[in-house]
Amino acid sequence: MLIFYYAKSSAAYAPHILLEDIGVDYKAVRIDFTTNEQQSPAYLAINPKGRLPALVIEKGILTETPAILAYLAHRFPEHDLAPTDPFEFAIAQSINSYMASTVHVAHAHKHRGARWADDAAAHQSMRAKVKENMTECARMIETHYLNGPFVLGDKFSFCDPYMALVTRWFGDDGVDLTPFPKIRAHDALMRARPSMQRVLELHA
Numbered sequence: 001m002l003i004f005y006y007a008k009s010s011a012a013y014a015p016h017i018l019l020e021d022i023g024v025d026y027k028a029v030r031i032d033f034t035t036n037e038q039q040s041p042a043y044l045a046i047n048p049k050g051r052l053p054a055l056v057i058e059k060g061i062l063t064e065t066p067a068i069l070a071y072l073a074h075r076f077p078e079h080d081l082a083p084t085d086p087f088e089f090a091i092a093q094s095i096n097s098y099m100a101s102t103v104h105v106a107h108a109h110k111h112r113g114a115r116w117a118d119d120a121a122a123h124q125s126m127r128a129k130v131k132e133n134m135t136e137c138a139r140m141i142e143t144h145y146l147n148g149p150f151v152l153g154d155k156f157s158f159c160d161p162y163m164a165l166v167t168r169w170f171g172d173d174g175v176d177l178t179p180f181p182k183i184r185a186h187d188a189l190m191r192a193r194p195s196m197q198r199v200l201e202l203h204a
Contacts, residue, residue, distance in 0.1 A: 002026040003056040005046060007033050008203045011104065012053030013168065015068040016202065017161035020195035022076050028202070065162065066096040073158040081158045092152060092159050095145050099162045106133040107169045134173045142180040149189055164190045
């Protein structure tokens with residue numbers, strides 16, 4: 001059985017949706033950020049980075065959201081969650097990489113400024129910039145990365161749970177989504193899926 005470690009308000013939201021969508025038998029273990037459980041010896045033995053998510057499989061432990069999403073797509077090919085053409089798969093990976101390396105970092109400046117600076121005033125400046133930066137990310141996604149109705153076009157893929165997570169961040173960061181109809185339509189489409197409804201309850 002797969003063991004999935006997650007925390008509310010973490011990037012684990014995305015692979016959690018995919019696990020539910022696939023319907024695989026897995027055990028979900030919630031890590032409590034409010035007690036700093038992610039830094040406990042028990043969890044650090046699973047993920048020394050002290051971050052979520054982590055997925056324990058037969059061969060070992062996987063961390064990092066894009067890696068877990070890609071693994072699940074390849075492990076369960078019957079669900080047709082990833083392109084089989086190498087170029088199209090690379091395009092999908094480039095989208096998820098943008099979510100991880102740019103959007104997630106822009107969002108993290110709101111709560112995790114200590115990763116980049118020790119000065120409290122610098123932390124405030126980072127927080128003040130988050131809405132602007134995330135709005136620019138929304139514009140980039142709307143224009144270049146969301147083909148519609150799903151991220152890669154007509155079919156649900158391993159990119160869509162990540163997009164759902166990013167849309168949640170947009171809301172948390174005060175981004176006005178009125179100018180971004182494709183993002184709003186994707187959010188409505190995802191919220192109608194039973195897999196996301198189940199995960200919304202767990203991450204409320």
